[in-house]
Amino acid sequence: MKFVAFERAKQGTGASRRLRITGRTPGIVYGGTGEPLLIEIDHNALFHAIKKEAFHASILEMELGGKEQKVLLRDLQMHPYKQQILHIDFQRVEAKTRMTVKVPLHYSGEEESPAIKAENCLANHVLTELTISCFPADIPEFIAVDLSGLKKGSSLHVKDITLPKGVKFVAKGQENPVLVSVTAIVEEVEAAPAEGAAAPAVNAKAAAGKAASAAKDAAKPAAAAKPPAKKK
Secondary structure (H helix, E strand, C coil), X not given: CEEEEEECCCCCHHHHHHHHHCCEEEEEEECCCCCCEEEEEEHHHHXXXXXXXXXXXXXXXXXXXXXXXXXXXXXXXXXCCCCCEEEXXXXXXXXXXXXXXXXXXXXXXXXXXXXXXXXXXXEEECCCEEEEEECHHHCCCCEEEECCCCCCCCEEEHHHCCCCCCCEECCCCCCCCEEEEEEECCCCCCCCCCCCCCHHHHHHHHHHHHHHHHHHHHHHHHHHCCCCCCCC
């Protein structure tokens, strides 16, 4: 992917704020043999670019001052609630220097696996990206993971997949983390009421009706016992 950047001279919070008002996003390019360079990029073009997966996990061609440089996206700062990019960082890419990057995982085939198709299970995608180390030319846009062999009670680890040529997994805390786990779907069966369980409720309702009827009957004699009114 290609994008156009412009060199900026001013720096600081105030200068960056004024730059954003004009529709530009401040950024920086660092690494390699060159000095850190302050840049600015058209915000609308950048906002559309970051929606593409390749922009986050592949070598980018940055046009600056009529020359092209190969860079890699390193950091992206978004506004807390607005759809606005506040700042962006790029790292220069050198062909003979190994780089550590995060690459998305693309899962496929799980619907055809025995676990999903025949054993009533669910595949949980534990990781959606993988940190790898390789030379710039070997950076993959994504890593494809085939799940067609998943079985009930199994799980898929990093060492179970084949990484692209020249790519090594970078362990951060776990040497062989789980990529996908398989869990059985538990169906809740509503228990049928025990025989005769509804009888007490019916009997209680009938008893309440009889009690109300008896109360009415008891009130009638009391009303009849009153002496008749005297005639004037």
